[in-house]
Amino acid sequence: MPPIIEISGLRKTYRRSFRQPHNALDGLDLEVAAGQVHGFLGPNGSGKTTTLRALLGLIRVDGGTMRIFGQEVPHRLPEVVGRIGAVVESPQFFKHFSGRLTLQLLAESAGVPKERVEAVLEQTGLRDAAKSAVKGYSLGMRQRLAVAQALLKQPELLILDEPANGLDPAGIHHMRELLQWLAHEQGVTVVVSSHLLSEVQQLCDSMTIVSRGRRIVDGSVAEIIAGHSGASLSVRFPDAASLPEAADALVNAKPEVGAVVERDRLVVTGAPEAAWVTRTLADAGIYLSELVTQTKNLESVFLELTGTAPQPGQTVQVGQSVAVPQTAAPIEVPVAVTPDAGPQAGTEAEEAQR
Amino acid sequence: MNLFKAELRRIARRRLTLVFGILLLAGVVGLAVILASISTEGPDEAALAEAQAQADEMNEQNPDYLDCVEDESYFEDNEMYGWVETDPEYEGMSHKEACEHAVGGWWAEDFLWTYTFDFADEGPFLIVGVMIVAGLVMMLLGSSAIGAEWSSGGMSNLMVWHPNRMRLWGAKLGAALTACAAGVVVLAALAFGLLVLVASLRGEVGVLNGVWWEDTLELVLRTGVLALGMTLLGASLAMLGRHTAIAGGVIAGYLIIGELIVNMVSMNLSMDFPERLSLYTWVGAWITGRIELVGGYTGFNDMTPDVMVITWSDAGALLGGIVLLFAALATWSFQRRDAA
Numbered sequence: 001m002p003p004i005i006e007i008s009g010l011r012k013t014y015r016r017s018f019r020q021p022h023n024a025l026d027g028l029d030l031e032v033a034a035g036q037v038h039g040f041l042g043p044n045g046s047g048k049t050t051t052l053r054a055l056l057g058l059i060r061v062d063g064g065t066m067r068i069f070g071q072e073v074p075h076r077l078p079e080v081v082g083r084i085g086a087v088v089e090s091p092q093f094f095k096h097f098s099g100r101l102t103l104q105l106l107a108e109s110a111g112v113p114k115e116r117v118e119a120v121l122e123q124t125g126l127r128d129a130a131k132s133a134v135k136g137y138s139l140g141m142r143q144r145l146a147v148a149q150a151l152l153k154q155p156e157l158l159i160l161d162e163p164a165n166g167l168d169p170a171g172i173h174h175m176r177e178l179l180q181w182l183a184h185e186q187g188v189t190v191v192v193s194s195h196l197l198s199e200v201q202q203l204c205d206s207m208t209i210v211s212r213g214r215r216i217v218d219g220s221v222a223e224i225i226a227g228h229s230g231a232s233l234s235v236r237f238p239d240a241a242s243l244p245e246a247a248d249a250l251v252n253a254k255p256e257v258g259a260v261v262e263r264d265r266l267v268v269t270g271a272p273e274a275a276w277v278t279r280t281l282a283d284a285g286i287y288l289s290e291l292v293t294q295t296k297n298l299e300s301v302f303l304e305l306t307g308t309a310p311q312p313g314q315t316v317q318v319g320q321s322v323a324v325p326q327t328a329a330p331i332e333v334p335v336a337v338t339p340d341a342g343p344q345a346g347t348e349a350e351e352a353q354r
Numbered sequence: 355m356n357l358f359k360a361e362l363r364r365i366a367r368r369r370l371t372l373v374f375g376i377l378l379l380a381g382v383v384g385l386a387v388i389l390a391s392i393s394t395e396g397p398d399e400a401a402l403a404e405a406q407a408q409a410d411e412m413n414e415q416n417p418d419y420l421d422c423v424e425d426e427s428y429f430e431d432n433e434m435y436g437w438v439e440t441d442p443e444y445e446g447m448s449h450k451e452a453c454e455h456a457v458g459g460w461w462a463e464d465f466l467w468t469y470t471f472d473f474a475d476e477g478p479f480l481i482v483g484v485m486i487v488a489g490l491v492m493m494l495l496g497s498s499a500i501g502a503e504w505s506s507g508g509m510s511n512l513m514v515w516h517p518n519r520m521r522l523w524g525a526k527l528g529a530a531l532t533a534c535a536a537g538v539v540v541l542a543a544l545a546f547g548l549l550v551l552v553a554s555l556r557g558e559v560g561v562l563n564g565v566w567w568e569d570t571l572e573l574v575l576r577t578g579v580l581a582l583g584m585t586l587l588g589a590s591l592a593m594l595g596r597h598t599a600i601a602g603g604v605i606a607g608y609l610i611i612g613e614l615i616v617n618m619v620s621m622n623l624s625m626d627f628p629e630r631l632s633l634y635t636w637v638g639a640w641i642t643g644r645i646e647l648v649g650g651y652t653g654f655n656d657m658t659p660d661v662m663v664i665t666w667s668d669a670g671a672l673l674g675g676i677v678l679l680f681a682a683l684a685t686w687s688f689q690r691r692d693a694a
Contacts, residue, residue, distance in 0.1 A: 057517040058510055059692035077517040086514045092507035096369045105367075109360035110515055149511070 002070060004157055004189045005032040005055070010064035012050055012213075024050040025061065026213035032191055032206075037183045039200040039207035039221065040193040043306050047213040048193045052088050052161055068157065082110070085155030087146040087163065095135035099126055099145050102134060103152060112152050120148040125174060139166030147175070158182065158190045164199055172196075176203050201225070201298040211306045221298065228301045233274055235266040235281075236290040249284035250277065267294075357516060361529035365499050371533075374491050378541055382484055386548035393471035393557040405465035412460040422453035429456070473553035474560025477546070478570045482577045482641060484545040485538050489581025492534035494602065497588035499530050501598030509596075510693045523688050527589055527681075534585035538578055576666060577641055583677045590677075590684035608633075627662045633673075640669035 007030040014022045025047045032038045042048050053059045055066055057074035066073045069080050093102045103117045121127045124144040129137065137145065143166045150158060163179070164172045180203065182188040194200050200207065201221060208218040217224055237246065243266055247259035250268060254276075258269040271277050274291060281288055296304075365371055397405070413419050422428045426449055429438045438444050438456050453459055503509040503526075516522045553559045560566075591601035613632060620628025627647040629635045639645035649660035 053693070056514050058513055060690075074517065081515070081517050088510065088514065089507075093511075094364075094368070094502070094506065094508060097367065101367065105360050105364050106512075106515060108363070109357045109512075111356045 001034050003031040004034050004069060005030060005191065006065075006067040007031070007051065007055070008065050010051065010054065010066065011062045012047075012054060012059065013062055024213055025054070025064075027064070028210060028213055029215050030208050030210075031218070032189060032208075034189050035183060035187050036205040037179055037190040037192060037203055039204035040191055040210070041195075041197070041200060041207055041302060042210035046210045046306075048210060049089055049161055050213075051210075052086070052159055052191075052193060055159065056084075056086055056088060058088070082153060083156040084159065085150035085153050085157070086159040087150045088159070088161045093134045093142070093145065096133050098131050098133055099137070099141075099148075100130040102145065103149055106149050107152055110153065116152050116154070120151045123151060123178065124148040125171070140168055140171050143167055144171070156188060158188055160190065161193045162195070163192060164194060164196050172199060179203060197299045197302055198297070209302060209305055216305050225296060225298055225301050228296060228304060232294045233268040233271060233277060234290075234292045234294055235268055235277065235288050236264065237266075237286065238289045240264050242286050246281055246284070246286045246288075249286060250280055253280045253283075357521065357525040358528050361499075361525050362532060365495070365529055365533045368495075368499070370498055371495060374495055375537070378488055378491060378537070379544070381487065382541055382545050382548065385480065385484070385545070386552050389471050389549070390552045390556050392469050393552065394468050395470060395557065397466050397468055401466065402462060405462040408465040409460040409462050413454075416457075416459060419453055419457045419459040422457045423450055428453070471549075471553055471557030472560050473549055473557065474562055474566055477549050477553070478573055480549060481542055481545045481570075482573055485542050485574065485577040485581055486641075488538045488541045489534070489577070489584045492530075492537055492581055493584040493588035493605070494598075495537075496530035496534060496585040497592035497601035498598045499533075499592075500526060500589050501592035501596070501601060504592070504596040505598070513693055519689055520685070523593070523685060527586070530585055530589050531582055534582055535578070538581045542574060542578070572643065573641065576643070580637065580640060580673075583673060586681055587677045590680040593684035594680070594687050626660060630662065630664070636664065636669040636672050639664040640666050640673060642666075645669075 007028060010025045010028040010030075011023070012025040014024055024045075028047060028051060030040070030051065040048055040051070050059065054061045055068065055073060057077045060074075068077070069083060071077075071080050073080070097105075100117060100121065103120065104114065106112075107114060107117055118127075121130045124147055126141065126144050126148060129141060134142065134145065143163065147160065147163055150160065158179070160179075163175055167175060176199065179190050179192070183190045183205070192200065192204060204221050206218070206220050207224065209216045209224075219227075235246065237243065243261045243264075246266055247261060250257050250259045250266075250271070254271075256270050258267075260267045260269075268277055274293060278288065278291065425431070428449075429435045429452070435456055438452060444452050444455065447455070454461060503512065512522060513519065516525075550559060588601050588605070591604050592598055595601060595604070613634070616631045620631055626649045629647050635645065635647070643666045645664045647662040647664070649662060
């Protein structure tokens with residue numbers, strides 16, 4: 001099945017009088033497959049919102065091509081817009097209109113049946129607040145209203161910029177379930193731009209990370225995390241005195257293996273597989289009490305890839321993320337190392353990937 | 355059509371529309387009430403008698419007047435009033451009346467204040483006044499309908515729903531102009547009905563013949579077009595500035611500072627007909643149909659001043675050109691500029 005969204009070489013430069021031009025998009029590529037929840041991540045100022053705005057025809061681009069449902073946009077956007085629901089940068093509404101009237105006017109303007117208004121109010125949990133004026137809504141309620149208007153058209157493609165912004169924990173949970181239901185049960189393709197990385201990790205099937213207007217990496221969330229987690233193992237023993245002996249045993253068995261004692265554990269790198277460690281130690285008469293495959297979460301992978309990890313005594317400035325060379329292909333996602341060192345290691349890795 | 359209807363409904367449901375609507379209705383009703391309270395068909399016998407008594411009382415206290423009334427040869431004997439004998443205005447007056455006029459006696463009319471509202475004479479100009487105020491309010495409403503959408507972020511959201519910007523702009527403009535036309539027509543009809551009612555109850559309706567209807571309809575029609583033009587201008591300025599305050603600021607700025615500059619320029623430049631620099635002159639010509647500007651004398655011996663005639667078609671061409679220019683700029687801007 002062809003991608004729902006295809007973006008190639010997208011460029012956008014903001015030019016202002018008496019200021020340096022700013023390349024918001026510098027040859028960005030993006031592909032989103034059908035029926036997935038796709039995360040679109042990047043540091044502040046990396047071009048996420050600019051990309052979404054360009055896709056939706058709100059801004060003109062200086063180069064590159066964009067396609068949605070195979071149709072070139074923005075030229076043919078009017079033909080496909082009926083299949084797209086979108087929220088860009090927390091849209092504001094007339095403060096004195098009720099939530100219901102806001103949705104009714106949008107529905108009427110696009111010929112959407114009136115029944116859809118009540119349906120989306122129910123779906124987003126705004127049924128009881130529908131009569132109230134928007135000025136009395138909290139940030140989270142306004143966000144729900146924004147998502148409700150995006151759902152009005154029963155879209156095949158849902159584009160959401162920071163959908164969890166302002167939502168309470170129950171709201172975030174509800175939103176996650178709703179989006180996953182839409183994607184996996186209803187076949188809706190969902191693109192989510194967010195800075196809540198733990199949320200993206202739980203919600204998204206695939207993702208694209210961008211920096212300074214270019215793609216750094218894309219692929220399945222699990223594979224990207226696994227691909228950047230390395231193969232380090234944390235090994236503990238019933239008796240801490242065994243640590244030096246165990247390190248020697250491993251290094252002697254395979255010189256390329258690294259074994260470093262850290263407090264009450266041994267950190268092993270370069271081991272072919274977890275089972276090799278347990279076997280080698282057992283052969284040396286040393287029995288371990290715990291073996292854990294050390295995996296990273298999305299936050300640490302993101303910070304590493306974008307070069308925005310905070311350094312002691314320094315503040316990372318906006319726009320100081322990693323620059324991707326002009327000719328660089330997106331980072332290949334290595335095949336994940338599958339830990340087979342027992343149920344504990346596997347559970348930990350899966351937990352991290354979830 | 356759905357978009358147009360939704361935009362019309364959006365304007366109708368705005369709180370500003372409600373507030374302006376109430377204020378305009380209250381204004382028209384208030385005008386009728388004031389006219390009804392000050393207009394009378396004429397003093398009754400008792401009021402006339404009371405006024406005459408007051409005038410007589412005052413005259414009794416004026417010795418010159420008393421001398422004049424008592425002395426039939428007062429004007430002949432008194433050099434100061436010798437001219438009365440020859441002034442044609444005093445021809446046919448009784449001696450007492452001549453004394454009242456020349457020496458300054460009091461009349462019953464001095465103690466009566468009566469105003470009779472004549473609809474045929476004054477009605478059309480009052481209706482035009484109501485329409486101009488309604489047009490100004492509609493201009494604010496039209497600019498707010500565009501400006502508030504931009505400043506609230508609602509415009510971007512609407513553009514996500516309707517990416518064809520010309521269609522969106524057309525629907526918004528159409529809705530603003532329709533609301534303006536409906537508002538102006540309703541207020542003009544209400545003003546017409548109330549003023550006729552006031553005239554028939556407390557004044558004079560006058561003669562509403564074919565000529566009156568023709569003149570009045572022309573006046574009202576041109577004022578209605580002016581109101582639509584103002585709405586279009588307000589909406590276009592709001593689209594260009596992307597804020598209601600920009601439109602309001604430009605218009606208020608012109609009305610205050612612009613006119614001041616025009617007056618200063620006209621005083622310091624030795625140009626003929628400096629009034630033509632002011633838009634008010636052209637607006638006046640558009641509404642009344644014709645305006646004459648009187649200039650200086652052409653020569654030393656020629657006592658006939660230059661006259662510049664501005665007709666409604668001249669004024670329409672200039673004012674229409676200005677409005678269409680801003681509308682075209684707004685259209686170009688909306689089509690080309692990024693949504694912030």
